Amino acid sequence: MDAEAVRFDRVTKRFGDHTVLDGLDLTVGRGERVTLIGPSGSGKTTILRLLMTLERVTEGVIHVGGEPFSHMPGAGAGGLVPASERYLADRRRGIGMVFQHFNLFPHMSVLENVVEAPVHVLKEGREEAAERARALLGMVGLADKVDARPTRLSGGQQQRVAIARALAMRPEILLLDEVTSALDPELVAEVLDVLRDVARDTDITLLCVTHEMGFARDVSDRILMFDQGRIVESGRAGELLDAPRHERTRAFLSAVR
Template identity: 75%
Template sequence: MVEFDRVVKRYGDHVVLDQLDFTVERGRHVTLIGPSGSGKTTILRLLMTLEPVSSGTITVDGTPLSHMPGPDGRLRPASEKYQRVIRRKIGMVFQQFNLFPNMNVLQNITEAPVTVLGVERAQAEERARELLDLVGLSDKVDAHPTRLSGGQQQRVAIARALAMRPEILLLDEVTSALDPELVAGVLDVLRDIARSTDITLLCVTHEMNFARDISDTVLMFDSGRVIESGPPEKIFGDPEQARTREFLGAVL
């Protein structure tokens, strides 16, 4: 479903991702762990086309994302219009909620399906109410974001991402901006989504118990490279790399 092939991302002389190769199979849940600055969030930003790759290619569902075929059949850097079409398969939940403060909860969730996908408003509202029930906020349809707690706002952001019916959902440290007492509720919602849908998940988190619960595969990053990968019971129970053991010893 997602393939990184020798992807490099650099800012000037600073290399953030170094010849990165990895794949995520359809319907699987993959979690990226590792120290801050190791390149994890950059991977999600590249998938959302918020950043261009420096070299290498990214493919989504068999179609190049970072590049597009030219008139001669060779790949060339993709245009924004081309990427916009491919990106419809991908949803993302950010660290910050980024809800529209002038819209109520229902409007926040329905705006993109109506304006971007052309969904009929009544159908979008029906879907939004289903999603609000899923995230436990069916009573907040008419509330504005300023009237919600941080945890409630993040659950609205999750519902908003799901409203676009993504095949791939990216989760970027979705609890890092929350007070500790609000974290568990958001993680429970994400656990339910992981268990009850066939969405492909790619998650960056420092919540190791959550990573252990939802992941099919865990990738340990350091200095822009995957240094170890495997099922959560292997990575958390018997890691092979000393750097992985050192990192987990500090965070568990």
Template identity: 80%
Template sequence: MIHFDRVTKRFGDLTVLDDLDLTVERGERVTLIGPSGSGKTTILRLLMTLEQVTDGVIHVDGRPFSHMPSGRKEGLVRADERYLAPRRRRIGMVFQQFNLFPHMSVLENITEAPVHVLGVSRDEARARGRELLSTVGLADKEDAHPTRLSGGQQQRVAIARALAMEPEILLLDEVTSALDPELVAEVLEVLRDVASGTDLTMLCVTHEMGFARDVSDRILMFDHGRILESAPPEDLLESPEHERTRTFLQSVH
């Protein structure tokens, strides 16, 4: 479903991703772990087209994503907005910060994008929005405004908003890092339900190792823009191959 083909990302002289070769299968749940600055979030930002690759090509569903076929000759050129727009809609992302519209109700936050981007009727979007609010345990909050919600509730709204776009790929970027500790569990429980109840391809950056163990098919340990090791959760978390992975896991437990 996702393939990074020798992707490098640099910011000036700093190489954040170094010749990355990464494949995520359709329906696979992959968690990225590693120290800050190791390139994990950059992977998600490249898939959301918030950043552009420096070298290499990203493919989604077997087709070029970061690049597009050249009209004049064989080969690829950097993708333009017209090419990216319909492909970007297949990808949903939940950020560290909730990014809800404070002047809109919870239900309006969820329905605006399906109506204006997907062309869904407002009645259909509202019905789907109410279903999703029930899924995330906020059926009684549809008329509330975000400022009246706890951080955990706001993040659950953000999850519902991402799902309302019916993505095939869901990206999760440290979705509990901005929450008070007592609110983390409620958000992770919602995401566990999403993982078990859908066939979404999921790519997750987290320091919550219990969550990574529960939802992942595979965990990747990153360090200095490279994959240090890749294994099923029980293998990587219980018996990592590299001393760097062992040191990192000790620091987050």
């Protein structure tokens, strides 16, 4: 981790009178694996949505790869102005996300779902994109499902396709938003095993929101406990999970275990 991947500098996000993130300072190093935990509504998913440009900051600045992300150079405070859509579209190409729901194209095969974005967004040749897609589908254990339609797959298989699709975009940063919450309990393990492999075998920066504490322990360099839009505790995975210092962290962990 010789450089920062993501930095939130006094970032606040409000929806009307409701403050979801409250002056957040957060730095994630390149190649670091950070898990965000905390109750619903504490701001965790908002962090991911800001990085996917699904939301805009109210105050503060987000940097990605050492460069302004939420803002761009201009005649504003600190020489920055809010980023244009074109600027954002260019910057977010290095960020991938796997959502709670798979959002696969039902009319396309599994292979076509993985190939579509690299061809149209990254402008890869279709043959090159298909070759990489097959390799990624093999990595997530779906080499024999390349011609299947998503509707013929289990929920766990569909989420593994979604992981392959995100990796096909060659992200430097991968965001994981409660990726097992929509799955039946018996399907959770197969998805988490794939993500453990991603954490072990790649140098992608991971920013993960999950209630799966065993997974968080396995993959995280650091865990952050959120409550009411603020970080209440931060520490190495084993230390925070085994000996939390803050009463709010202890209460949350007791509730989810």
